[in-house]
Amino acid sequence: MATKGSKQDSTKGTEGTLGELLRVPGGEPVDLGAYDAGGTPGGPGDKATGLAATALMGEELASLQERLWAAGSAGDRRRLLLVLQGMDTSGKGGTVKHVIGLFNPSGCRITAFKAPTHEELSHSFLWRIKRALPQPGEIGIFDRSLPHSRLRSTGGTPIEDILIARVHELVSRAQLTARYNQINGFEKSLADDGVTVVKCFLHISYDQQRRRLLERLDNPDKHWRFNAGDIDERALWPAYQEAYEIALERCSVGAPWYLIPADRKWYRNWAVSRLLLEHLEALDPQYPKADFDVAEYRRRLLAT
């Protein structure tokens, strides 16, 4: 599936940040076919190096997370929200396991959106999203917990809801446009409130999805991860790709989408880790200064 003239030139990696290399230019038509799902733009040259590099980032990530948390405890309202999207089997769960697993679980707030409750349905579609946001100092993760085949009657993240609605023609185009605008407005308000949103689209190829579904069928320990509707939904691949293309184009106004080639799991994990690292380094959270007389408390402690 290597694509000649891929939009993401791997030789660019050393010049700037990975974010610059992977970000989707907002407002321009997106052609997913022009992005090589098996590529490793800006990444280590092979799997062994990639795995080692990701493991090495773990300590830096956890250290920056602690500083973010510490700053949050002293009134800094900043936090980070990772949004994971992608076709079934694109590796959202694996990313949480391997990348979020590098952080201190205490400071992570993972939300896998399931069928909305009665209470949630009585509010705007953004209501439950707002309730799941990371608090100051936290790292939030938004995932959908259900395959596309079961989302139609339930609901996922706002973008997934739009995708499903578009693919299955559940709402009018005018309604879709209104939703994109609502999401963009919402993301703007998040930025104003100190939430850095890192949106990752995990891009896999049609062939890779077949291989991953086959793995789930050929290993009895993975049967529980296979859903009877997965193959019907796979038949809608072109419609989904088009829906993602439009969402990536329309919703890169505030926080950009990052397009992560995800056929290689080691690259996917490396790239998401690296993007989080770049964003946390840019936030540069600081340990708060003591608001008490350290020497005095030291003296009192030593007297005990």
Added chain:
Amino acid sequence: MATKGSKQDSTKGTEGTLGELLRVPGGEPVDLGAYDAGGTPGGPGDKATGLAATALMGEELASLQERLWAAGSAGDRRRLLLVLQGMDTSGKGGTVKHVIGLFNPSGCRITAFKAPTHEELSHSFLWRIKRALPQPGEIGIFDRSLPHSRLRSTGGTPIEDILIARVHELVSRAQLTARYNQINGFEKSLADDGVTVVKCFLHISYDQQRRRLLERLDNPDKHWRFNAGDIDERALWPAYQEAYEIALERCSVGAPWYLIPADRKWYRNWAVSRLLLEHLEALDPQYPKADFDVAEYRRRLLAT
């Protein structure tokens, strides 16, 4: 602080499970002074071996967690709840970071109880506890997020609330007895609903607490972890120890308390990991069998 004739004889380790070695006999008076906080009962002989053994357990723990989660997705209602208690600086946060960090964060539900909301205060003290319980297939963790000095006006886990109430004489002894009974009844109902509760008391010595508080004062990056009330609360050490002794005695009726010597962090992490491993192995969750025709879906997939 090595105690001759410690209640936890480290030579017993090879005979049975760690749970048998560390569990507090319910209904008998507990003398915390008889337990060596610096001991390593049943554990590896030194720090390097202990760290390696804990890291090695990580894979088994994550694998059992995946099976628990998979079984939960197919209707198995079982789950596990780790409750962490202990004096300030006993290492609850470090245990979450290093032990829960071994699991897949997706399947963990960590609750650090803070000041109750207005809604929570309008209900029974168990109401918010029930809402924070792990769902089937999940691993839940209950921690208090505030130091003792700030819990008095806020609230933590039910046991902490009782401790504070007892140490500061906020309620009558009759009320305390009623609370112990309510907690025991609640734990019984949890067991009936498939929740395995693993309660760990992290036992540190008075000297070790001084060292850890001093570390927080002597390192500017740790000032944020020091609370001005910590030293006042430390003056109540004997009253807290007594309150813990009574709670350990009264609330080992259903799920037992495990008394974890916690002066050595590496042993504490090893012991909690080992206890979780023993409980998960006893649950022995199984991957669910496919409820669809695997061959038929395989054929359909290969046609795409």
